[in-house]
Amino acid sequence: MDLGLGRAELDACVTCALCLPHCPTYRVTGFDTHSPRGRIALMRAVQDQGAPLTTEIVESFDTCVQCRGCETACPSGVPFGRLMESTRERMVEAGYKPPVRIRAALRVLDHHKALQAGSSVLSLAQRLHLTPSSLSVPKRLPLRRPAMQKSGDDVHLFTGCVMDAWQRDVHVAVKQVIETCGFGVAPTGPGTACCGALHSHAGLGDAARTQARQVIAALDDDRPVLVDSAGCGAAMKDYGRLVGSSEAVAFSERVFDVHEWAADHIDGLPSVEPLDLRVAVQDPCHLRHVQKSHMSVRTVLTPFVRELVELDDDGLCCGAGGAYSVLQPELASSIRDRKTAAITNVSPDLVVSANPGCSLHLQQAGHEVLHPMELVARALRGVQAD
Amino acid sequence: MGLIRSPESNPALVEFASEVGRSGPVVVQGGATHWSVGGDVDPSARVIGAPVGIVEIRADEMTVEVGAGTLVSDLHTALRPTGQRTALPEVEGSTVGGAIAVGRSGIERLGRGQTRDAVLQIHYVSADGDLVTAGGPTVKNVSGFDVVRLFVGSLGTLGCMADVILRTQPIPDMEVWSHLDNTPPEQVFDRCATASSILWNGESVWILTAGYVPDVEADLDALRQLGPLTPDQPPELPPNRWSRRPAESLTTTKTDFGSFVVEVGVGLVHTDRPVAPVSVSAEVAALRRRMKAAFDPTGRLNPGRSAGEV
Amino acid sequence: MTVSRAPSGHHGAVARRKFRKTNTDRCVADLVAAIGADRVRADGASRLLASTDASIFVGGHAGPVCFPESTAQVQACVRVAAAHRRPVVARGAGSGLTGGAAPLGSAVVVSTTRMNQILEVDVDNRVAWVEPGVINLDLSNHLEDLGLHFAPDPSSQQVCTIGGNVANNSGGPHCLAYGVTSAHVLAIEVVLSDGEVVMLGGLDAEPGGYDLRGAFVGSEGMLGIATRVAVRLTRNPRSIRTLLLSFGDVESAAETVGAVIASGLVPAAIEMMDKRCVAAVEDFVHAGYPRDAEAVLLVEVDGLPGGVELQAQRVEEIANRFGADVRVASDPEERALWWKGRKSAFGAIARIKPDYYLHDTVVPRSKLVEVLRSIYEIIDRHGLLVLNVFHAGDGNLHPIIAYDSREPGVSEKVREAGREIIEVSLAAGGVLSGEHGIGVEKRDFMPLMFSDSDLDHQARLRAAFDELCVMNPGKVLPSPHSCSDIASLNDAGEDLWG
Known part of the structure; x- marks a missing residue:
């Protein structure tokens, strides 16, 4: 089956394995099928060697968080994100659809008003304790925005x-x-x-x-x-x-x-009393591995808090992955356990994350997570605690 | 065919192989400095000697090829002009082959490393009388199974060593033995990064510092903070060796163990009390017996002595 | 686990179990009964991926893949395999470079990835007990606060496992001064081919008996499966200096290496990269390697401050004599970048060609110049492309032939050139492998280095551990030195996709 994968892009993988430890699903399962190198080999098997899309191959592709940590680790510059997006697109075309509820949810995203209204309903439901805890939404949605x-x-x-x-x-x-x-x-x-x-x-x-x-x-x-x-x-x-x-x-x-x-306009910000906090920085994968602008979070935040601490997990994904935590709840939670361990290791007062999905996912594990800019704003307002 | 120089091209090795022969009990005697280790040799065994002499010093390669019957002291004397030596312990009268067969390391193990890591290649004569090569001539080699390490400490029960290639090491710019009274050995171990040997008899500590001059001098200064430091030679070692773990060895006391000297950081306790034999599991014992049987099916090599396989 | 819904009426897209109950099915059922369904994967995808490592060897054929989490479960896997007359192949990260972990004969694969716990760190005795699936770099990172590390640092250390290091007696840049894995492993708990568990070596100063620990390290999974390893911990050096020497020609770089060694210095590492290699890694790490140099040496000296200063001076003097441009890493970040570049070299090759084939012969340091010259000559003669990146300090070459296997006839040329490189290395007084091992890729070159008697004795060592050759058969020893070939028993007729 043609997965629409370019020759050169596939060939860029020489199977050296350096990506493996940077893959969250390989880290928690130990399965080669759940590693970037393994997924590329399976793409090759399907596209070039006539392998059928077995349940396990579909699972291999479906379990990818698309964090792209493997891209940062890859000495050969394999564009893994593109390979996976193309693979999934061809699978959808061939009839392998994401689950109905996901497709329905994605349709809601296209309709801003429906989302706002739905969220208000959810928020009300939360206050009435009507929502199941497994729902991947913030613990307390805002009733008014x-x-x-x-x-x-x-x-x-x-x-x-x-x-x-x-x-x-x-x-x-x-x-x-x-x-x-x-x-x-x-x-x-x-x-x-x-x-x-x-x-x-x-x-x-x-x-x-x-x-x-x-x-x-x-x-x-x-x-x-x-x-x-x-x-x-x-x-x-x-x-x-x-x-x-x-x-x-x-x-x-x-x-x-x-x-x-x-970070380029930080000179425009006044010098204020830093917040008396020890803050752990969680790098969203799409900031660190894709945009590669995670260092600017540190540049911006450093003047405004007492202490920034790094996690020692080398930027491994937290398992949020957009809709991933809904699609693959078990894996998402195992992956998050590693992040939780890394956070606990440095015992911060709170965690910052520049991605809403990561924040929600970590909050559900009991971490206090804010957006870095919320802390900057708080410091600028001269408020030590909200 | 092989691109490596065959041991058959060396007449001394061929002659040694014919001395070993293909049948009958045989034992290779070196300096006999550790002749009772592993039991007494069956008196029926024919006693022969391994080739003597240095084959080649490759100073720019930091290796030396030497007949197994060569005295370690002769080897080190020959190496001295190159500023090098080996990790083999210098026991008066002991041979290179003997040191490897017994497999023990010297008291300077912290600095010089272990005997088992010093051997790169062994030419030996098998129980069948064949000349066999184990290992290779270079300082790094993982080609095939590590028969070399198996031979270190095997007491000549697996094959008769003819000649060997050893790794050499530079002789440090400065080496000093000193002595400290009433000092906890752990403190010396923690502070003294140039220590090539730290010996402790329950009261005093002897330290061999070795390395580049400024580092050794800095360490000697640090040691002086612990107490009056005097130049001294290492103490006499009691005859028996008790193999313990490094931390465990520091709990040794005179009341329990009489006169003793501990190799700090290594765990070896030299004591004058008899040391109980170490028990091994049935599975490991069986594995040792299978190894002996695989290399010497008829038991003709160094009969009576055992590296724990009987 | 949620997976995409398969399209309706899409026949044959999803693998179906064969109606007939095969040998594999029975073996899988027994494995599942022994260690649990979630620890056995017998599907085509899992088997396909367990059939290869990081080498170009493609003849592997994995049977069921097991993910045990304890010594007892490894024992159970080995016993089930024995009952079904299947070979057993242990697998760590699959980052090996010689096909060593590529199973032959539909072997039961025992993956150690879930045995990844650091069990105990004993600072007083400078030893750590670890499970075989612990990643090399994870261990050293774990020890960082204690000021200790595990010395072997293969370039794949961010992924390779301690079990794999034990199997291959792995080296790495810093083994020049610190020694290879064997010098850093004190004891190993091993499951033998009959399922018995033995403890080899010991934590005491002078474990008695044959050095079975030493025999096991580097045995490429053919003597048993390591289930716990006691590794020696090394103090972090107090002082480190890293120098980057650039040369106008490869020979001056090689001569510098020989001169440094001959001067009696023992740097922690001396690594060499030629121009092509520098270009490939520089595209990835942007480490600031000089792209115009024909060769660079990465030299590191470590230890105590005084000695480091002296050694760095001496290295610099020697390098200057050979016309080098010398830079010293200004901070730990620059040093880390230089090393990252060096350690990514193999993977970066794809920036040049899609396939690579490499050897890892060792030659005397004094012969580096002539052997390198011969290698370039061999490669030119075959119209191929070579990148040299290697542990120059101990003469351990890694000539990487970069090629595109789809070009007609090129694979044959690559193999022929590889063979010539081995011959040149051995003729110069070298050996076949310095750290990658023999595996299956270099197995048939063994007779170039060893006589029949030599190989026979290696086979005896193996047979003492594994009389029936159940563990990872078909590796290291060329036939007829490999014993009764259990590999042939189950090789036929097991299609991956059912």
């Missing part, structure tokens, strides 16, 4: 879908920090589509491209597009490849993770 007013036209702040519904506080904090730097912020707001990252991961390439085109069309100017969700930012920086138009390429060049942007 503060409105986001435009403060200028210097930069766009991409507000997205789930995050806007569930974690608007983060957007508010980010907006405050950018404004303090002296820039006017235009939140993209409910009119803008979802970035399409989750569709892309699920192999729904067409849906992802549709979302991408809508986002590009809605932000049709030359201002920087700041993104405070690492997963969204990574996807939007990849629009150029995904959509393939020169317009998309130009758009992707305007996309910045908010920390990346803030």
Whole structure:
């Protein structure tokens, strides 16, 4: 079966195995089928050697978190993320569909108002203790979301879908920090589509491209597009490849993770009393391994907290992976156990993560997790504790 | 065919092989400095000697090829002009082959390393009378099974060593034996990174510091912080060896064990009390017997002596 | 576990169990009964992936793959395999370079990836007990706060396991000064081919009897399966200096190595990379290696501050004599980057060609110049491409022939060139393998180095451990020195995809 994988991209893997320890699913299962090298070998078997898509091969592909930690580890530069996205897209075309509830959930993401309304219903249900604990939503969804007013036209702040519904506080904090730097912020707001990252991961390439085109069309100017969700930012920086138009390429060049942007404008922030906190930095994979701008989180946060501590797990994924924690709950939880151990090791006051999915996933394991910008905003407000 | 120089091209080895022969009990005697280790040789065994002499010193390679019958002291004297030596212990009258067959390391083990890691290649005569090569001539080699390590400490029960290639090491720029009274040996071990040997008799500590001059001098200064440091030679060692773990060996006391000297950091206790034989599991004992049977099915090599296989 | 839903009416896409109950089915059933269903994977995908390692060998054929979590479960796997007359092959990370872990004869594969616990760190005795699936670098990272480490540091140390290190007697750059794995393993708990458990070696100063521990280390999984390993812990050096020497030609670099060794210095490591290799790794790590140099040497000296200073000076003097440009790592980050570049070299080869084949012969350091010259000559004659990256300090070459196996006739040329490289190395007084082992790829070269008697004696050592040749058969010893070939018993007719 043709998985649409390029010769050169597949050949880039020389099976050296250096990716294995950087793969969260290999780390927790010890299965070669759950490793990047193994998955590539199975892609080859399916595409080149006539192997059927057995249950186990499908499982091998499905269990990939798409964290792309293997890409950072790969000396040969195998574009693993692209290989996996293409594989999943062809599988969907061949009829291997993601589970119904996932497809339904992804459709909700396309409809911002429905998501907002649904989230409000969920929030109410939480307060009435009607939600099952297994549901991958924040422990306490906001019942009311503060409105986001435009403060200028210097930069766009991409507000997205789930995050806007569930974690608007983060957007508010980010907006405050950018404004303090002296820039006017235009939140993209409910009119803008979802970035399409989750569709892309699920192999729904067409849906992802549709979302991408809508986002590009809605932000049709030359201002920087700041993104405070690492997963969204990574996807939007990849629009150029995904959509393939020169317009998309130009758009992707305007996309910045908010920390990346803030690190370049940090001189605009006043010197304030740092928060008296020992803060552990959890690097979202799509910031560290894909955007490779995780160091800017440290640059931005360092002046505002007493102590930043690193986790000793070499940037291994936390297991959130967008919809992964819903699709593969057991694996996601085993992977998270390793992250929890790494966090416990450094006994921080709290954890920061620049991706909403990671935050939710870690919060469900009992960690106090905030977005880095929330801490910066708090320090700027001169508030030691919220 | 083999690209390695065959041992058959060396007349001394061929002659030694014919002395070993193909049948009848035989024993290779070196300096007989450890002749009672592993039991007494069956008196019916023919006593022969291994080839003597240095075959080649490869100073720029840090190796030396030497007949197994050569005295360790002669080897080290010959190596001295190159500024090198080997890890083999220098016991008066002992031969290279004997040192390897017994397999013990010297008291400078912390610095010089172990005898078992010093041997790179062995030419030996098998129980069948064939000349066999184990290992290889280079300082690093994992080609095939490690017959060399099996021979170290095998007391000549698996084959008759003819000649060997040893790894050499540079003689340190500076080596000093000193002595400290009433000092806890752990403190010396922790502070003294240049220690090539630390000996402790329950009261005093003897230290051999070895290395580059500034490092040794810095360590001697550090040792002076622990007490009055005097130059001294190492103490006489009591005759029996008791193999313990490093931390365990430091719990040795005079009331329980009489006069003793501990090799600190190594765990070996030299004592004048008899040492009980170590018991091994039935499975390990069986494995040792199978090994002996595989190399010497008729039991003709060094009969009467045993590296624990009988 | 949630998986994608298969399309309806998509016949044959999902593997179906054969109706007829095969030998494999019975063996799998017994393995499942012995160690649990979630620890046995007998599907085609798992078997396909367990059939290879990081080498180019493709003739492996795995049977059921087991993931035991205890010595008792390893014993159980070995006993079930014996009852079904199947060979047993232990597998760690599968990062070996000679096909050593590639099973022959539908062997029961015993993966150690779930035996990955550091059981005990005994600082007083400077020893750690670990399970075989512990990753080499994980162990050293775990020990960092204690100021200790496990000295063998193969370039694959971020993935390779301690069990694999024991099987291959692994080295690494720093074994120049510290010695290979054998010098750092004190005791090993081993499951033998009959399922018995033995403890080889000991933690005491002078374990008696034959050094069966020494015989086991480097035996490539053919004497038994290590289930617990006691490793010696080494103090971290107080001072380290790393020098990057760049040369205008390869020969000056090689001569520098010989001169450093001959001067009586024992640096912690001396690594060499030629120009092509530098280009490949520089594209990955951006370590600041000089791309215009024909060869670079990465030299590290460590120990106490005074000696480090002296050694660094002497190395620099020697390097200057051979016209080197010398740089010293300015901080631990720069040092780490230089090492990352060196240790990624094999993987980075794909930036040049999709396949690589390498040997790891060792030659006398004094012969490095002439052997390297011969290697380049051999490669040119065959119209191939070679990258040299190797442990120059101990003469351990790693000529990597980069090629594209789809070009007609190229694979044959690669093998022929490989053979010539071995011949040149042995003729110079070298050996077949310095650290990767023999496995299946170099098995048939063994007669170039050893006589029939030599090989016969190696076979005796093996037979004492494993009379029936159940453990990893078909490796290291060429026939007829390998005993009764159990591998042939189950080889036929087991299609991966049912």
